[in-house]
Amino acid sequence: MDFEESISQVAAKVRDLKGGVETEEATKNAFILPFIGQVLGYDVFNPNEVIPEFTADVGLKKGEKVDYALVRDGKVQILIECKKVSCPLSLENASQLYRYFAVTDARIAVLTNGQVWNFYMDIDEPNRMDSKPFLVLDLLDADPTVFPALQKLTKPDFDLDSIASSAEELKYVGPLKRAIGEEFKxxxxxxxxxxxxxxxxxxxxxxxxxxxxxxxxxxxxxxxxxxxxxxLKTALGADDVKAGVTSTALDDAAGAASVDEDDGEDDGEDGGDGARDGVVTTEEELDAYHIIKAIACSNVDPSRITLRDAKAYCAIFLDDNNRKPIARLYFNTKQKYLGLFGEDKQCERVPIETLDGIYAYADRIRQEVDRVI
Incomplete structure (x- = not known):
C-alpha cells in the first residue's frame, strides 16, 4: 500500500464511522491508532515504538500523561495528545503538550481528534512549542500538497532536519491558502x-x-x-474515448469480477472479438465523461481517464483498465444515474436530473481516482 492510499483508507474509516464514535477511547481505537500504524508506520503493538499514557514529571506536575509517545532510534520523537472526534481542537486542549515538549527530546507535537491532525514544532522559540501548527491535515478535506511533508514524519522516512527547514513555510502557506479561499468566496x-x-x-x-x-x-x-x-481545454484535448471492449479489457475481465458483479447486466461484451452490436456513445454520455475527466484532472493526468461504452452503461476507467473504475454512466433510461464506487468496489447508483448534478459528487470521484492510482 502506498502512502496516499494509506491516508485514503484511514480517511474513509473516519467518514464512515465518525457518527457512531462518542468517546476519546473509541476515537483512539477507531481512528488514531490506525493513523499511527498505517500512515506514520509505527508498530502500535510494540511499546518500544508506541508508548501509550507516556509519563514525564514536569516541575511540580507529577504523574501527568500524554496519550502517546512515538519512539525512533531509542528517542521520543513525537508526542500525541488525543481528543474525541467530535471535540474541536484548540490551544486549551494542548496544555500537557506544552509542558512535555520542553522536557523531552521530542521536536514534534501533535494534537488530534482523529479527523484533524495539528502538527507543532518550536519554530518561533527554541524548545518551546509554537502556538500555531506548522502542518494541518483534515482527513475529510485533505490537501495533497501537505502529503510530502507528512511523509517525512513517518517512521521509515523520518527527516527532522528537512521538516525543520521547511516548517516555517508550511506553517504560513496553508493558512494563506485558506485566507485566499475566503477572500474569493x-x-x-x-x-x-x-x-x-x-x-x-x-x-x-x-x-x-x-x-x-x-x-x-x-x-x-x-x-x-x-x-x-x-x-478543461487541456483535459478535452486528448483522443482517448475507447469504443467497445479492447483485448486488454478482456484480459482484465477475470480480475475485475468484484467490480462488475453488482449489476448482473449485459455489458455488451461478446467474449470474442470485442464487437459491439447496437452500442452508440451519445453526445450526452460524452459530455458527462468530459465533466468527470475535468473533475479528475486535479488529481491525475487527464490523458489517463478513458471511457468504454457498452449496452448497459458507459464505464470510465483509469488507464483503460477495468480493475481501476472511476465511475459509470447509466443514461439509457428516462432517469439518469451516476455510478459511484467505494472501497468495496461495489457500484452505487445515484440519480441525477441534469449533467450538472455530477459536480455534486466531485469529491467522491476524486477519492476514487486516488484509490485506483
Missing amino acids: DPSPDFVKLLAGHVYEGAFYASVMEKFQPLVAKALKQFLSDQVNDR
Whole structure:
C-alpha cells in the first residue's frame, strides 16, 4: 500500500464511522491508532515504538500523561495528545503538550481528534512549542500538497532536519491558502480596496466600496472560471474515448469480477472479438465523461481517464483498465444515474436530473481516482 492510499483508507474509516464514535477511547481505537500504524508506520503493538499514557514529571506536575509517545532510534520523537472526534481542537486542549515538549527530546507535537491532525514544532522559540501548527491535515478535506511533508514524519522516512527547514513555510502557506479561499468566496473590504486601487485612483469613500464590492466578487469568479476553462481545454484535448471492449479489457475481465458483479447486466461484451452490436456513445454520455475527466484532472493526468461504452452503461476507467473504475454512466433510461464506487468496489447508483448534478459528487470521484492510482 502506498502512502496516499494509506491516508485514503484511514480517511474513509473516519467518514464512515465518525457518527457512531462518542468517546476519546473509541476515537483512539477507531481512528488514531490506525493513523499511527498505517500512515506514520509505527508498530502500535510494540511499546518500544508506541508508548501509550507516556509519563514525564514536569516541575511540580507529577504523574501527568500524554496519550502517546512515538519512539525512533531509542528517542521520543513525537508526542500525541488525543481528543474525541467530535471535540474541536484548540490551544486549551494542548496544555500537557506544552509542558512535555520542553522536557523531552521530542521536536514534534501533535494534537488530534482523529479527523484533524495539528502538527507543532518550536519554530518561533527554541524548545518551546509554537502556538500555531506548522502542518494541518483534515482527513475529510485533505490537501495533497501537505502529503510530502507528512511523509517525512513517518517512521521509515523520518527527516527532522528537512521538516525543520521547511516548517516555517508550511506553517504560513496553508493558512494563506485558506485566507485566499475566503477572500474569493466573500471579499473583505480591505481586499476590495487593495484590488480596486489598481484600477481606481479617486478617494475610496463608502459609496465607492459599495460599487466595487460586487465588481471584485465578479472579477474573482471570472478569474477562477478562466482557470477552470484552461484546465478543461487541456483535459478535452486528448483522443482517448475507447469504443467497445479492447483485448486488454478482456484480459482484465477475470480480475475485475468484484467490480462488475453488482449489476448482473449485459455489458455488451461478446467474449470474442470485442464487437459491439447496437452500442452508440451519445453526445450526452460524452459530455458527462468530459465533466468527470475535468473533475479528475486535479488529481491525475487527464490523458489517463478513458471511457468504454457498452449496452448497459458507459464505464470510465483509469488507464483503460477495468480493475481501476472511476465511475459509470447509466443514461439509457428516462432517469439518469451516476455510478459511484467505494472501497468495496461495489457500484452505487445515484440519480441525477441534469449533467450538472455530477459536480455534486466531485469529491467522491476524486477519492476514487486516488484509490485506483
